[in-house]
Amino acid sequence: MAPRGSYAKGIAKREEILNTALDIVARVGYSRTTVRELAQAVGLSQPGLLHYFGTKEQLFIEILRRRDQVDEAEYSPATRTADGPPDLFGGVTSLVDHNAQVPGLVQLYSRFSSEATEESHPAHEYFRDRYATARAGGAAAIREQQEAGTLPASLDADRLAVLMFALIDGLQSQWMYDSEIDMADQLAYFRALLTGETTCAETDLPSAGRGKSSPKMPGSGES
Amino acid sequence: MAPRGSYAKGIAKREEILNTALDIVARVGYSRTTVRELAQAVGLSQPGLLHYFGTKEQLFIEILRRRDQVDEAEYSPATRTADGPPDLFGGVTSLVDHNAQVPGLVQLYSRFSSEATEESHPAHEYFRDRYATARAGGAAAIREQQEAGTLPASLDADRLAVLMFALIDGLQSQWMYDSEIDMADQLAYFRALLTGETTCAETDLPSAGRGKSSPKMPGSGES
DNA sequence: GTCTATATATTGATAGAC
DNA sequence: GTCTATCAATATATAGAC
Numbered sequence: 001m002a003p004r005g006s007y008a009k010g011i012a013k014r015e016e017i018l019n020t021a022l023d024i025v026a027r028v029g030y031s032r033t034t035v036r037e038l039a040q041a042v043g044l045s046q047p048g049l050l051h052y053f054g055t056k057e058q059l060f061i062e063i064l065r066r067r068d069q070v071d072e073a074e075y076s077p078a079t080r081t082a083d084g085p086p087d088l089f090g091g092v093t094s095l096v097d098h099n100a101q102v103p104g105l106v107q108l109y110s111r112f113s114s115e116a117t118e119e120s121h122p123a124h125e126y127f128r129d130r131y132a133t134a135r136a137g138g139a140a141a142i143r144e145q146q147e148a149g150t151l152p153a154s155l156d157a158d159r160l161a162v163l164m165f166a167l168i169d170g171l172q173s174q175w176m177y178d179s180e181i182d183m184a185d186q187l188a189y190f191r192a193l194l195t196g197e198t199t200c201a202e203t204d205l206p207s208a209g210r211g212k213s214s215p216k217m218p219g220s221g222e223s
Numbered sequence: 224m225a226p227r228g229s230y231a232k233g234i235a236k237r238e239e240i241l242n243t244a245l246d247i248v249a250r251v252g253y254s255r256t257t258v259r260e261l262a263q264a265v266g267l268s269q270p271g272l273l274h275y276f277g278t279k280e281q282l283f284i285e286i287l288r289r290r291d292q293v294d295e296a297e298y299s300p301a302t303r304t305a306d307g308p309p310d311l312f313g314g315v316t317s318l319v320d321h322n323a324q325v326p327g328l329v330q331l332y333s334r335f336s337s338e339a340t341e342e343s344h345p346a347h348e349y350f351r352d353r354y355a356t357a358r359a360g361g362a363a364a365i366r367e368q369q370e371a372g373t374l375p376a377s378l379d380a381d382r383l384a385v386l387m388f389a390l391i392d393g394l395q396s397q398w399m400y401d402s403e404i405d406m407a408d409q410l411a412y413f414r415a416l417l418t419g420e421t422t423c424a425e426t427d428l429p430s431a432g433r434g435k436s437s438p439k440m441p442g443s444g445e446s
Numbered sequence: 447g448t449c450t451a452t453a454t455a456t457t458g459a460t461a462g463a464c
Numbered sequence: 465g466t467c468t469a470t471c472a473a474t475a476t477a478t479a480g481a482c
Binding site: 031107110111114117118124127128131163166167168171174176181190 | 252254330333334336337338340341347350351354355358379382383385386388389390391392393394396397399400401404408409412413416417419
């Protein structure tokens, strides 16, 4: 169990590499992050680094896994040490707020996931599983909240989980092209829709209370 | 106005190239589509094709523009020749149904848009504008529907437009990893949430009517 | 485990003839 | 407008020494 000698050193070096890589990618993004650069940052040659991960793709999969690990500990309501019901929207909102601080990681995720779309891509399975796990965890959290009464029982947990993660991905895409997009605000609005805060009992009142333009909604003035 | 001689031929060739490219990409996706391949498909050499577009990026921007053009004519409720109010959800639903038939184009869009995230990328502006235009058009359609009474007046058109297009992008991401994801079904559910079909007046009924698992929701059985 | 050096492979871009 | 031929620019992957 307690790794000894050079084995422990290898583990430690791996850790160092992943942590450093996370920092670098968060800043400079995926496009400009080459294996060579990451190697340099931890005092290794390019083949020296690849020694630990085999290929570039494996390296980046590990970087993403590490990120998941860190984020999950911080933001996943579904996994936290249970005392009350989870808070899916709270967790997701802190997550997107955090992500807005690490644009490079958002880009890495976006680029890598779109590349790994191809079934032959080494990271394909990683993303497939990640989505499935996220949906399952999200749906479970929703059900718990429904039982606890913090979300309407009428909601379809499975469908809502799909919508939820679709929304996160999609908001990030728009945000990358326009940082004025307020992801947390949008999620809050989505949440409000779910709990029927403004929807009920006015379904066909034509044009009442219009002209209230929402804050932080850019890009409405184009052709 | 009426182009004559070799100029007309050039235009025609461009058309042919774009149409053929659309077909090919729809089938094989972006990753495996090289300029050389597209050239071959229209009986040109690689430099011969690039003669029309300059660079690979410009070529793909044009391919996407052409796609937009075709899709807009077919599916955009905001642009159709007005007789009644638009039907945003209807249009968007037919669009995602159509997209499910052309996986390669969905992949092209996804990959290219994640690459063009970088501000220096030649396609950056294209995507930025596209998002902005889509949001503006979506919001306008929503307002029209609100005035016509086909959507609740209480909805925030600007925010809803952001959510709408985020949802489309995000659903496609998930769909690319799991074709069991039913994008149209998810959109229908989202729409139902908006009109308060199942939400109102039961916000804190704890665990009533559970266990109704939704159809076509894969990936709920994982760790 | 780590390095140096090099192979390899794409594939987009360019020069210049026809 | 279109071709042939060639260049060039990356980076990743690998061989083999230490």
